[in-house]
Amino acid sequence: MPSGETVIFNWLLYAYGTAAASFALAAWLTRRGEARHFGRSLELGAIVLLTAGAWLIIRHAYHWPTMDASALRLTEIGWYAIITSLLGLAAWWGGRTSRRIVPALAGCALLWIMAIGASYLLTLHANPIWTRSMTVGDMPIFNALLWSYAVAALLAGLAAWTLRDWREPMQKLVQPTRWMMGATALWLSFWWITLTVRQAFQGESLWFKNGATAAEWYAYSAAWIVFAAVLLGLGIWRGGQALRWASLVILCVAVGKVFVLDMAHLEDLWRVGSFLGLGLSLLAVAWVYQRFVFGRRTGET
Numbered sequence: 001m002p003s004g005e006t007v008i009f010n011w012l013l014y015a016y017g018t019a020a021a022s023f024a025l026a027a028w029l030t031r032r033g034e035a036r037h038f039g040r041s042l043e044l045g046a047i048v049l050l051t052a053g054a055w056l057i058i059r060h061a062y063h064w065p066t067m068d069a070s071a072l073r074l075t076e077i078g079w080y081a082i083i084t085s086l087l088g089l090a091a092w093w094g095g096r097t098s099r100r101i102v103p104a105l106a107g108c109a110l111l112w113i114m115a116i117g118a119s120y121l122l123t124l125h126a127n128p129i130w131t132r133s134m135t136v137g138d139m140p141i142f143n144a145l146l147w148s149y150a151v152a153a154l155l156a157g158l159a160a161w162t163l164r165d166w167r168e169p170m171q172k173l174v175q176p177t178r179w180m181m182g183a184t185a186l187w188l189s190f191w192w193i194t195l196t197v198r199q200a201f202q203g204e205s206l207w208f209k210n211g212a213t214a215a216e217w218y219a220y221s222a223a224w225i226v227f228a229a230v231l232l233g234l235g236i237w238r239g240g241q242a243l244r245w246a247s248l249v250i251l252c253v254a255v256g257k258v259f260v261l262d263m264a265h266l267e268d269l270w271r272v273g274s275f276l277g278l279g280l281s282l283l284a285v286a287w288v289y290q291r292f293v294f295g296r297r298t299g300e301t
Contacts, residue, residue, distance in 0.1 A: 040102045044102050051084070051110065088109075135205055182242060218262070221254050221277065224253060225251065262275075
């Protein structure tokens with residue numbers, strides 16, 4: 001179905017933008033009095049139309065001049081995640097500041113859609129490690145992985161930090177949303193670090209059947225241990241127990257990899273270096289916990 005000759009300024013922007021603006025204006029005009037309940041429906045309609053229009057514009061931009069069914073591209077998924085996160089945060093913030101429950105609820109719903117959709121699409125459906133034909137670019141770090149995984153993870157973390165407990169019944173909804181966005185941020189960050197390491201050794205194609213060198217296997221362990229250390233430092237700095245638990249989980253993954261996979265794939269000095277680095281890391285983590293976690297608790301009592 002043709003949707004216009006230009007990428008952004010086409011009938012999608014006019015149709016959905018005009019409809020969303022009309023709904024928003026009508027909701028503002030009926031925000032008080034007996035029609036205020038109808039105004040809430042108009043608020044929800046404006047948010048739905050705005051979100052649908054944004055998604056369709058992204059779809060049209062990547063499949064111009066039509067929107068025929070075809071495979072999703074990695075950066076396209078990144079755009080969906082980013083736009084949905086921004087719209088969700090904007091709706092939540094608008095509802096929180098104006099004390100209106102519909103935009104706040106819609107904002108939480110959009111954040112859940114982003115978290116579930118991005119986690120599924122970027123982990124299973126469009127993960128370049130499972131798809132032979134998908135490429136991410138030759139440039140290290142500054143490639144499709146940065147846009148699709150890292151920026152989406154950053155916005156998920158921003159959402160987890162921004163959401164605050166409101167009032168009943170929102171309080172029971174906000175806390176699970178914060179946990180979900182925090183978990184999404186950690187999950188996408190883990191995949192970005194892992195795939196970035198693979199891209200540094202493999203180039204633009206990250207297909208899992210491409211052979212991995214000993215240096216690549218060692219780099220995964222080192223990157224995960226550094227990631228765990230960063231999470232531990234943030235957890236101690238911010239007093240976040242969830243970040244410390246996440247750090248422990250990542251560290252356990254690294255330990256499991258060293259004992260299960262590195263023993264099978266690494267030889268000679270690479271294997272020695274892997275176990276030595278893991279041992280030093282565990283000693284450092286134990287010292288940090290003794291100095292900044294257990295020691296602080298003892299001092300407080």
